[in-house]
Amino acid sequence: MNFQSFFIDLSNAIPSERIIQDSLRTLAYGTDASFYRLTPRAVIQVNSEAEIIHVLKTSKKHQIPVTFRAAGTSLSGQAITEFILITLGDNWKGHTILDNGLKISLQPGVRGSQANKYLAPFGRKIGPDPASINAAKIGGIAANNASGMCCGTAQNTYYTMDSMKLILADGTQLDTSDEHSIAQFRQQKSSLLTALKDLSDCVNSDPKLVEKIRYKYRLKNTTGYAINSLTDYQDPIDILQHLMIGSEGTLGFISEIRYNTVIDSPFKASSLMFFESIDLACKAVSLLKKCPVEAVELMDWAAISSVRHHDTMSPLMPSLSKGCAALLIETRAKDNSELDNQIQEITDTLSANHVHSNIEAPFQKDPAITSQYWSIRKGIFPAVGAVRTTGSTVLIEDVAYPVDRLAEAVKDLHHLFEKWNYHNAVIFGHALEGNLHFVFPQSFDSPEEQQRYEGLMEDVTDLTVTRYQGSLKAEHGTGRNMAPFVEKEWGSKAYQVMEQLKKIIDPDGLLNPGVILNTDPNIHLKNIKPLPASNQIIDSCIECGFCEPSCPSRDLTLTPRQRIVVQREISRLKNDQQDEARLKTLTADYQFYGDDTCAGCGLCSTLCPVGINTGDLTRQLRQEKNADKDTKALWFANHFSKTTKGVKLGLTVANAGRHIFGNHLMKTLTKATNTLSKGRVGEWRPNLPKANNWTPEASHIYSDTKKISSNSKKVVYFPSCASRTMGVGPDQEDQRPLTEVIFNLLEKAGFDILYPKNLSNLCCGMPFQSKGFLDIANDKRSELINAIEQASNHGEYPVLFDTSPCAARAFEQLPDSLTCYDPIEFAIEHLLPNLSIQTSEEQISLHITCSTTKSGLAEKMAFLANQLSTKVFIPDDIACCGFAGDKGFFTPELNQSALRTLKPQLPKNTTLGVSSSRTCEIGLSEHAGIPYQSIYYLLDKVSRRI
Known part of the structure; x- marks a missing residue:
């Protein structure tokens, strides 16, 4: 293979920056959620169909294989390669809603949850609902024929697809x-279509083979190719497009797919029922299959035990006996009356057949309760993964059995676990479809461990195929994991059909070789992903990729998963001490790709199944790197008032420079200065605010904790250091600093305002924490908490923090005696009830900060915004803005990348953006093209005294 010539030809259409060959990014970008590891020779980021075509033609010319990858959440090793990996750039996120939501066309870069968000106003959704739907992209969902908890077989992509490109x-x-494209294709690929038609006719002329195909697809089945398309359809065009579903990128690239959507019933109820045995639980499943249920999730005793510390499970555990099983049941309806009737029908059916839960479990409609039920079920896989021995991996297998033999199959699986000493294995799954997942920790570091795994898989294969005529892969795809067993499940005739399909459609075998069909009987035991001990913060990571959609650097450098992958490789190389050159390269490159561009926002922890905050890893690494700078940081902490005065002076000088030189020249000057100072100065931002010179004393009303009113309503107001130093941006209509606006609001709402003593020296510690000075940061926070405790008379008065990041940082260690508020909660609880609101009709854009999301206040912030304006727009797919304190000045490309999709989304008449973080608003204003400011400005504008 001549890779050099390949890359030269490739560069004729693909910019060099999107042909990635460095060792750090090929390792990071080449990782998926499976327990396999292959590192590609290059990663090509494509942005259009034309680029895909160019890559494929170049691949064919040089006979170099390629593999397509979407989100990399697949579990069977189908999205990795040692050759060329093709990933999706920014331009694959288009969607078009058709027929009032009855259909939707989606490009492969759209996440499943985004598609459902687009369809929600129409009461519709896409059929597939994999557990990874918040991270998985449509390209992967279709290519793997993913299903899920409620999808079953009727609503997967194969059956709900309308058409595709x-x-x-x-x-x-x-x-x-x-029709024009079809006619042209019939001319261009007549031999291919003829071969497909001939193969279809051949299959349909064999009654036994036809019957086997139909029998196999009575259950969920993603093992091998979708050869049911040969019996379901006559037109080779239909056959071809249905073969693409579940083909895992081995037959072609799906550049767009149109779905027939399904109803998303708005009224839902769930019940968590416990049964004395698997037998009783499975008997209930058979009965429930005839009832109006959307989902029935089965959990065996080991699965229940794995989540015994869950807040909802913990109180129930003492009343549960060993060996019991659980069912999580959900029913949905178009209205509340229909929902009540369905609940009654389900309950009556179980009672009439003498199937009773041994714990009273009435159906619950409250989303807060039902979400807890579902978090129990979704927490099983990560719970097992989190307690595995460091260095081992966690495997999840995916089989399907006839529902009427489900209890028998579960018992047989338990016997196999005992035989092969898998004492920590748990079983759960989508019981309505007979689809079981079993999860277990596995080490591959010795021949004995590999033989144990091989023995288990041989027995599971024999049990599933021979005894139950089930599916070895129900919904996770064949990949490399099950490729050696495809022929055993399907038999030689069907397997030969699959081999012929591959040769007809991909005659050179260049698309994702080794996946689905593989002649190596041991491929499932090779290229096992190393998971060495690296850092306690990240050692429990299972590399699922669920964290990635929340990360502001995901399209610039690395995601949290990819940072962990690289850190693990660095740790492995340190331990091996055999490849010092590679270790040196990865360590050096990680500075920019891993550290400099990590916002440290921690949003990854909100999506991570085991709660890993990769920002904590970054801060720990910074602490190690900056250990020799503690003395300087301590001086700034001890002289914080002088520090903020220096910042104010700098802002004043900078704004004077803006007036003299203009934004363009200031950007040029500061960029040059930043380069000469080796990144110590920062770069110019056009929305840099002026200094805030307002002080409590300037109001002539309050100073420290002195008050002049006998008003019974009192509040301690703590302005963050960002609010105290930064005034308004150059484009803001209201030129008052935030501190003055809040002072006015509090007075208008009837509050006496108190301030902590020594205010100018107080800080929550975040600026120090973000640089890795963790002890200093904690000391500053303790100093602040002591000050507000005194100011609030030891908790007698509420305390208002005016920015969400500051509040979130302080609240991590608040004593129970204090009642402190994020600005959002304070506005809802204390300002709205004490003000007259005249709702604005101004179109506003709402940015919910990462701190607000992590604090669980995102919905409350949206509620507050909707109380203030009738036209509130929340941009799609923007979580953390990436400004990250001062990174907007020192690593501006992070902020730019995180917000690059903001401006194109905004409604044309949007005039104002609101948020709850002063530094975030600088970057938001720049990249949105409209001023962003605290939501308190809007609240002050639309409110009057009562």
Whole structure:
């Protein structure tokens, strides 16, 4: 293979920055959620169909294999390669809603949860609902024929697809919704279509084979190719597009897919029922299959025990006996009356057949309660993963059995676990479809461990295929994991059909080789991903990728998962001490890709199944790196008043420079200065605010904790250091600093305002924490808490923090005696009830900060905004803004990347953005093209005294 010539030809259409060959990013970008590891020779980021076609034609010319990858949440090793990995750039996120939501066209870069968000106003959703739907992209969902908890078989992509756009290995395009495209394709690929038709006729002429195909697809089945398309359809165009579903990128690239959507019933209820045995639980499943239920999730005793510390499970555990099983049942309806009737029908059916739960478990409609039920079920896999021995991995297998034999199959699996000493294995799954997942820790560091795993899989295969005629892969795809067993499940005739399909559609075998069909009987035991001990913060990571959608650097450098992958490799190389050159390269490159561009926002922890905050890892690494700078940081902490005065002076000088030189020249000057100072100065931002010179004393009303009123309503107001130093931006209509606005609001709402003593020296510690000076940061926070405790008369008065990041940092260690508020909660609880609101009709854009999300206040912030304006827009797919304190000045590309999709989304008449973090608002204003300011400005504008 001549890779050099390949890359030269590739560069004719793909910019060099999107042909990635460095060792750090090929390792990081080449990792998926499976327990396999292959590092690609290069990662190509493509932005259009034209680029895909160019890559494929170049691949064919040089006979170099390629693999497509979407989100990399697949579990069976189908999204990795040692050759060329093709990933999706920014331009694959388009969607079009058709027929009032009955159909939706989606490009492969749209996440499943985003598609459902687009359809929500129409009361519709896409059919597939994999557990990874918040991270998984449509390209992967379709290519793997993913299903999920409620999807079953009737609503997967195979059955809900309307049409698709696809590109074959030689670059030929087909749009199955366009008659002209179909006619052109029939001319271009007549031999391919003829071969498909002939193969279909051959299959249909064999009654036994047809019957086997139909029998196999009575259950969920993603093992091998979707050869049911050969019996379900006559037109080779239909056959081809249905073969693409579940083909795992081995037959072509799906550039767009149109779904027939399904009803998303708005009224839902769930029940968590416990039964004395698996037998009783499975008997209930058989009965429930005839009832109006959307989902029935089965959990065996080991699965229940794995989540015994869950807040909802913990009180129930003493009343549960060993060996019991649980069912999580959900029913949905169009209205509350229908929902009540369905609940009654389900309850009556179970009672009439003498199937009773041994714990009273009435159906609950409250989303807060039902979400807790579902978090129990979703927490099983990560719970097992989190307690595994460091260095081992956690495997999840995916089988399907006839529902009427489910209890028998579970018992047989338990016997196999005992035989092969998998004492920590748990079983759960989508019981309505007979789809079971079993999860267990596994080490591959010795021949004995590998043999143990091999023995288990051989026995599971024999049990599933021979005894139950079930599916070895129900919904996770074949990948490399099950490729050696495809022929055993399907038999030689069906397997030969699959081999013929591959040769017809991808004759050179260049698309994702080794996946689905593989001649190596031991491929499932090779290229096992190393998971060495690295850091206690990240050692429990299972590399699922659920964290990635929340990360502001995901499209610039690395995601949290990828940072962990690289850190693990660095740790492995340190331990091996055999490849010092690679270790040196990875360590050096990690500074920018891993550290400099990590916002440390911690949003990854909100999506991580085991709660890992990769920002904590970054701060710990910074602490180690900056250990020799503690003395300087301590001086700034002890002289914080002087520090903030220096910042104010700098802002004053900078704004004077803006007036003299203008934004363009200031950007040029500061960029040059920043380069000469080796990154110590920072770069110019056009929305840099002026200094805030307002002080409590300037009001002539309050100073420290002195009051002049006998008003019974008192509040301690703590302005963050950002609010105290930074005034308004150059484009803001209201030129008052936030501190003055809040003072006015509190007075208007009838509050006496108290301030902590020594205010100018107080700080929550976040600026020090973000640099890795963790002890100093904690000391500053303790100093602040002591001050507000005194100011509040030991908790007698509420305390208002005016920015969300500051509040979130302080609240981590608040004593129970204090009642402190984030600005959002304070506005809802104390300001709205004491003010007259005249709701604005101004179109506003709302940015919910990462601190607000982590604090669980995102919905409350949206509620507050909707009380203040009738037109509130929340941009899609923007979580953390990436400004990250001062990173907007020192690593501005992070802020730019995180917000690059903001401006194009904004409604045309948007004039104002609101948020709750002063530094975030600088970057938001720059990249949105409209001024962003605290939501308190809008509250002050629309409120009057009562």
